[in-house]
Structures are given as C-alpha cells and as structure tokens.
Amino acid sequence: MRTNQLMGLLPYMAVFVKVVELGSFSAAAEQLGSSASSVSRQIASLEAALGVRLLERTTRRLRLTEAGSAAWARCDEMLRSARSVVTLSEQAGDTPQGCVRLSVPRAIGNQLIAPAVPEFLRRFPQVDLQLMMTDRPLDLIAGEIDLAIRITDQPPPGLAGRPLRHISHVLCASPGYLHQRGTPQHPRDLPQHDCIWLAERPGDNSWRLRHGETQEEQAVTVRGRYATNHSRARLEGVIAGLGIGCIQRFTAAQALAEGQVVAVLPEWEYMTSYYGTAWLLWQPNRFLPPKCRALIDFLLEKLADTPQQD
Structure with a gap:
C-alpha cells in the first residue's frame, strides 16, 4: 500500500478505535460529532482497503473478528502514540497548561x-x-x-x-432522637429504629457492620420512612431527628464537632462499596x-x- 493511501486511512483507524471503545456506531458518532451512518461508512472503507472484515454486526451489538482484534490493538497503539505527540507541546516548558x-x-x-x-x-x-x-x-x-x-x-x-x-462512615443520630427512642447498644437493635438509608439499589437497606476489636460482623436489614442517595440530604435528615443515618465521616465531621449529631455504635465500622x-x-x-x-x-x-x- 502506498504512503498516500496509508495516510488516508489513518482517520478511519482512529474512528475504528473509538467504535470499539464505546461499543456502537451511534455512541462513537456522538462523541466524534458525526453521524452513525458516516461512522459506518468509514469502517466499511477501512475494511475494504484492508481486505478483511473487522467487525461482526448484529442488531444488538458489535463484535470484533479475529482480524479485527489484531487490527484494533495496533490502531489503539497508534492512537496512544498520537496523543503522546499532542502532549509534547504542553511539556515544552515547566508551566502547567x-x-x-x-x-x-x-x-x-x-x-x-x-x-x-x-x-x-x-x-x-x-x-x-x-x-x-x-x-x-x-x-x-x-x-x-x-x-x-x-x-x-x-x-x-x-x-x-x-x-x-x-x-469511612459513621452511624449517627440527633440527641433529640436518641433521647426519645433510646440509643442502640448492638447492630441487632437497629431494625427497631427509624433509619435513613441509601436508596439506589435493591439491598441498600441491608447494613453490614464489623466490630473494630473483635472483628465480629453483623448484617441487619433496616427500615425507615426516609431514604435518599444524597449524603448531605441524609445528614440533614439526621439533624432533623428523622432517624439514624449512615454518613461519610467527612460529610458528618462538622455536625459531630458541633454536637448536632452524635455517633451511634462508634465501635462498629459500617462496611459498604463506598x-x-x-x-x-x-x-x-x-x-x-x-x-x-x-x-x-x-x-x-x-x-x-x-x-x-x-
């Protein structure tokens, strides 16, 4: 293949990498500011020039062929190298820009x-x-x-x-709530309380805690009238006396220091994906x-x- 022909294929190779990364013509087109039909034509032109099929197309997804997998690895390496070249101008001096x-x-x-x-x-x-x-x-x-x-x-x-x-997280409640409802002495007591929990996925109201000294683990299913996936909103609910909430410690730090909330079961660690x-x-x-x-x-x-x- 002549050099001028190869140069003409470089943009198609970059588009090919983007299609594989995002998994569809439409997603690649959206990020590239193009159309799905244009992206499809560029991939077809690249396949025709190389004489191999790179992608198996179905109504639901795209799959790399064996030749496409080998081609993608080399095109991806080419694109990474190109990005490194682009950054050289920023590294010409020591000033971040x-x-x-x-x-x-x-x-x-x-x-x-x-x-x-x-x-x-x-x-x-x-x-x-x-x-x-x-x-x-x-x-x-x-x-x-x-x-x-x-x-x-x-x-x-x-x-x-x-x-x-x-x-880390801290279980906390307002002094007023604890005065009215009592203070839990063990995670097994939590289901008897109103709890404020994350409500993003099924099972978010299943709390798993581990004792810091004994390493005992306890899983409990909590309930409550208020659930929210926003940590600041959970803290505000705790301050308002709506129940016991589990809050990131950095979010609750000021309220704890000011006495607006009190740590509950402080010897237990709350275990979560966060x-x-x-x-x-x-x-x-x-x-x-x-x-x-x-x-x-x-x-x-x-x-x-x-x-x-x-």
Missing part, C-alpha cells in the same frame, strides 16, 4: 474536591478543570478522562495511582503532562489522610 478532566464520586466531589477548586485554579492560572461527578466509573480511555478518583483496594490493571485517603481507600488514578505514561502532575500533587497535598480528617 491546558484542560484537565477529572472524574470523581459525587460525595467526594461535592464535599472534598469542589471546595478546593478555586485555590487550584488560582494557583495554576493556565490550567482549566472539568470536574465530572458520577458514581458510575468512567473509562479513562473511552471517556477521555485524564484523572479519576475511585474507591478501590488497589489500582485496576493498566492504571497507575496514588492513595488519597481512607473513606468504604475503603480513595485512589487517584491515571493512565501510566512516561509523558504525563505537567497539568496532570499539578493536579495530582495538589490533591495529594489537600486530601491526604491526617489524623484529624478521618
């Missing part, structure tokens, strides 16, 4: 990241920040995310990362742009665990 896209869980974003954004932008005037708050993990490649914060035991395969802080270590993650890349390094260092400075934080 450009846009950083950061994905974080909603509670961490609202309570910990958003309040620190003004200081970061003042400190780095040539860096823009796109903060995406979602509890649905975004793909750092397919979603074109530069950095992500996730609750995990360790970085997933293929990603580099640094631990930011431990995320329990563990918040890791700051990124794609391993020896050409990590200064803009990303600046945000990584800033978040480590501001959010790393200290004894009084958790």
Whole structure:
C-alpha cells in the first residue's frame, strides 16, 4: 500500500478505535460529532482497503473478528502514540497548561474536591478543570478522562495511582432522637429504629457492620420512612431527628464537632462499596503532562489522610 493511501486511512483507524471503545456506531458518532451512518461508512472503507472484515454486526451489538482484534490493538497503539505527540507541546516548558478532566464520586466531589477548586485554579492560572461527578466509573480511555478518583483496594490493571485517603462512615443520630427512642447498644437493635438509608439499589437497606476489636460482623436489614442517595440530604435528615443515618465521616465531621449529631455504635465500622481507600488514578505514561502532575500533587497535598480528617 502506498504512503498516500496509508495516510488516508489513518482517520478511519482512529474512528475504528473509538467504535470499539464505546461499543456502537451511534455512541462513537456522538462523541466524534458525526453521524452513525458516516461512522459506518468509514469502517466499511477501512475494511475494504484492508481486505478483511473487522467487525461482526448484529442488531444488538458489535463484535470484533479475529482480524479485527489484531487490527484494533495496533490502531489503539497508534492512537496512544498520537496523543503522546499532542502532549509534547504542553511539556515544552515547566508551566502547567491546558484542560484537565477529572472524574470523581459525587460525595467526594461535592464535599472534598469542589471546595478546593478555586485555590487550584488560582494557583495554576493556565490550567482549566472539568470536574465530572458520577458514581458510575468512567473509562479513562473511552471517556477521555485524564484523572479519576475511585474507591478501590488497589489500582485496576493498566492504571497507575496514588492513595488519597481512607473513606469511612459513621452511624449517627440527633440527641433529640436518641433521647426519645433510646440509643442502640448492638447492630441487632437497629431494625427497631427509624433509619435513613441509601436508596439506589435493591439491598441498600441491608447494613453490614464489623466490630473494630473483635472483628465480629453483623448484617441487619433496616427500615425507615426516609431514604435518599444524597449524603448531605441524609445528614440533614439526621439533624432533623428523622432517624439514624449512615454518613461519610467527612460529610458528618462538622455536625459531630458541633454536637448536632452524635455517633451511634462508634465501635462498629459500617462496611459498604463506598468504604475503603480513595485512589487517584491515571493512565501510566512516561509523558504525563505537567497539568496532570499539578493536579495530582495538589490533591495529594489537600486530601491526604491526617489524623484529624478521618
């Protein structure tokens, strides 16, 4: 194949990578600002030029052929190299510049990241920040995310990362509620109380707790008239005396310090998918742009665990 023909196929190869990453022509078209029919034609042109079928198309999904899988790996490598070339201009000097896209869980974003954004932008005037708050993990490649914060035991395969802080929860209630209803002495007492719980998935009202010293674990099903998937709203419900709530400790810290709420069963740890270590993650890349390094260092400075934080 002549060089000019190869050069003409490079855009089609990039589109092919995007289709595989997102799993459909329509999703790729939306992200590329194109149409599904145009994306389909480009893939067809690439297949015709290469003389192989890359994708098996069904009404429900796309599947890579054996030749398509091999082609995708090489096209993806090509696109990664191209992205590295683009970042070289940002690395010409030491000054961080450009846009950083950061994905974080909603509670961490609202309570910990958003309040620190003004200081970061003042400190780095040539860096823009796109903060995406979602509890649905975004793909750092397919979603074109530069950095992500996730609750995990360790970085997933293929990603580099640094631990930011431990995320724990506290069961708490207002003094007025406890005066009226009594204070639970064991997790088995919780079903007799009004509890404020997360209501996103079936089973969210099943609480699992572990005793800090004995490591005894206890699972209980709680009930209550109020449930919400917003941590600040749960805290406000607790303060209002609506029941016992389980709140991220960083969200409840001020209310605890001011005596608006009181810790319940403090010797027990609440175990949940939102329990563990918040890791700051990124794609391993020896050409990590200064803009990303600046945000990584800033978040480590501001959010790393200290004894009084958790």
